[in-house]
Amino acid sequence: MVEVFMTETPAAPAMLDRGRGIALWHQIASAIERDIIRGHWTPGARLPTEATFTERFGVNRHTVRRAMESLEQRGMIRVEQGRGSFVAEDVLEYPLGSRTRFSENILRQKKEPQGRILGITTIAAEGAIAAALGLRRGRPVLRVERLGMANGTPIVIGTHHFPLPRFEAMPASLAQNASITVALAACGVRDYQRVRTRITARMPTADEATLLHQARIRPLILAEAINADAEGRPVDFTLSCYASGRVQIVVEGE
Amino acid sequence: MVEVFMTETPAAPAMLDRGRGIALWHQIASAIERDIIRGHWTPGARLPTEATFTERFGVNRHTVRRAMESLEQRGMIRVEQGRGSFVAEDVLEYPLGSRTRFSENILRQKKEPQGRILGITTIAAEGAIAAALGLRRGRPVLRVERLGMANGTPIVIGTHHFPLPRFEAMPASLAQNASITVALAACGVRDYQRVRTRITARMPTADEATLLHQARIRPLILAEAINADAEGRPVDFTLSCYASGRVQIVVEGE
DNA sequence: CCTGAGGAGACGTCTAGACAACTAGATACG
DNA sequence: CGTATCTAGTTGTCTAGACGTCTCCTCAGG
The missing domain is CATH 1.10.10.10 (Winged helix-like DNA-binding domain superfamily/Winged helix DNA-binding domain)
Known part of the structure; x- marks a missing residue:
């Protein structure tokens, strides 16, 4: 902090x-x-x-x-x-619904959304990632780590997983605009919806605590989410870490 | 107390x-x-x-x-x-609306309503009483003082004023059932509605504090109300004292 | 270079005493 | 009988000290 x-x-x-x-x-x-x-x-x-x-x-x-x-x-x-x-800092309300969009959530609370790409790597889908995206184990996925901020204050670390080669153009888009929604559009996915979100909590690592500007004793809120395109095909499997002292998840009926 | x-x-x-x-x-x-x-x-x-x-x-x-x-x-x-x-004691929510009824209000909060008649006298209507009831000054009214309770706990002291001779049968009814609504029905007023309520606060007298089981330093909530029959004729002008530590007035839009 | 230990800084708890302020009840006086 | 005063009871405030617990940073050793 x-x-x-x-x-x-x-x-x-x-x-x-x-x-x-x-x-x-x-x-x-x-x-x-x-x-x-x-x-x-x-x-x-x-x-x-x-x-x-x-x-x-x-x-x-x-x-x-x-x-x-x-x-x-x-x-x-x-x-x-x-x-x-x-x-005390304002607690941000972060609604999770069928059409969760980071920037929209932040803008709705009159704050300026910012994103910063922490890293982009290609990994082989295993375990939960493969299962969530409906892929055979070992298939390559693009892993994008992104820090989401509101008015410059870190809010969430999102680790996204996009199936390759469908989303190979992502890095180019993200280099220009750190928006996942924009990058998905650049790859032909103009709309998507949340399939499922699982929420839990855990203690942060030292890096996560530093990135989110919070004490290591402050737990993280974890959300594991799957997004699908208009045809229902999974496009993104995301693990998000929220700074619990600064964010409050609001789950609405779907 | x-x-x-x-x-x-x-x-x-x-x-x-x-x-x-x-x-x-x-x-x-x-x-x-x-x-x-x-x-x-x-x-x-x-x-x-x-x-x-x-x-x-x-x-x-x-x-x-x-x-x-x-x-x-x-x-x-x-x-x-x-x-x-x-x-700490539960705070009772007491809605004031067009159809305010003491017993209904209490029952709605799963408490047993009780009433106790403190006194019945005949006085000459003066000032606000005459004005509120649309009477010439000096006309006789029946003045009924009633303690309202919920589960045996005193809630409100109500001082009612009923024009005479229309409500001369009231004492007989109240002797059997300390319910204002029942007594009004016994006098032919099967329904009535709140015309207006004015709310303010003041410190209690020693007697009022004792009756309401509250400290003398605890203010009273005062409600001045006029009720009228189906034809719009005023039937009751009431001054109510509520124990402020135990009752919360809820005024809803009419 | 990483890990563990130690020390310093900062808040938390518990004790203790003294006096202030509020309340209620009793007593005395008019 | 009513009012005012006094006293005792009860909570509120402020001071003070000592030690516990948590956090963070630095240094030393492997």
Whole structure:
């Protein structure tokens, strides 16, 4: 996770009004909230430590902890033992339906979708991949690893599998536009639909945690999905890893 | 409010497992929760004091306070400075619509409606009463004060005003059945509808607080309503006081 | 170069005391 | 009999210290 330390000083100790009927912890919470709303710290940014706030506000550490607790209770910040406190980030709602499209999902929530191709390799389809795509084991498939982002914030790592040679033109398209939908169109698949999605969760690898800008202790949401073309032929078998702290899967009735 | 002190002892200090990785405050909160769920304390009952729990569990008062705070956060209990902690009570949803009927509202939420007539007097209609009922000032009206309950718990004090002599048979009916709807039917009004409802809030008098089993610091929700018969003639002008901690008015579009 | 251990930083828990603020009940006075 | 005051009970706030637990980074050894 990208952690930002702002240099501007937030609310000064002078702001605290002892004996005015408003608890110190409440004043401190309000001051921190004001700075968050004012943009001193952006979503995801790490807040100063308890010790720092203790010094700044000139109060006991437990008083600061009481203030932080109230902010966390309101969903404004996130406190993690051993790591620090962070400004809460918006949780993205990610609907999974028959016509799931990454860019559309992101645009619908007024965010800018971006994609970055992490790697393209050709592998032999085995096990679940072959089964899902209806291929004989050993047949070649194009494996595309893609990082999906919303407003520059990593959201999902998608590992796609496309049968070859049908989709051999994919790499050329992806080189110009990191959109799976556009690349599929370039290969003659102008429309496709979700056949099935399976959702589970697991802990991320170090690389996945780094790519998704999340703590290694934060689980991933995994979605295993099959997409088919208009004729019902499987075109894509995808394994997606979502940053669980930042994405919430919404499964609607189909 | 009726406050009940159970004689049975809840979770004993022996239940606490120090050094087992589960925080003491969490164990205490779970023990209290278990006793609430088990029925040791009924909704509305006052819980033992912080000092009592401190003794029972053999821990510091702040540890107990941390446990109580977590229970309050989950809506399981209600903590009031200077008074004590109470088991939270279900909040009754009370819809106000064109066909508001006390008994139907209560039954719809699977509770047993009860009524108790507090008093019946004849007064001269003045001010708002005369205006609302379309009467000349000074005309006699029957004033009926009624306590509405759900499962024996007081919900509302309703002060009804019925024009005389049209409703002179009301007392006889109410003597047998404390139902306003039944009494109106006995006087020939088989159906009626809400004309208008005005909602506001105020602090209760000592008597009202006692009747509604609530603290004097807890405000009342007031509803001022006019009901009319099928011909549109006003039949009832009602002032209702609802226990705000136990009732939530739901106003639907008409 | 990779892995493990150690140390430093940061939050979590528990104890303890003191005083503030609120509430309820009892008592006294008009 | 009603009102005001006082006292005791109960929760709220703030301070303070000590130690536990988690995380991350650095360094040393294989």
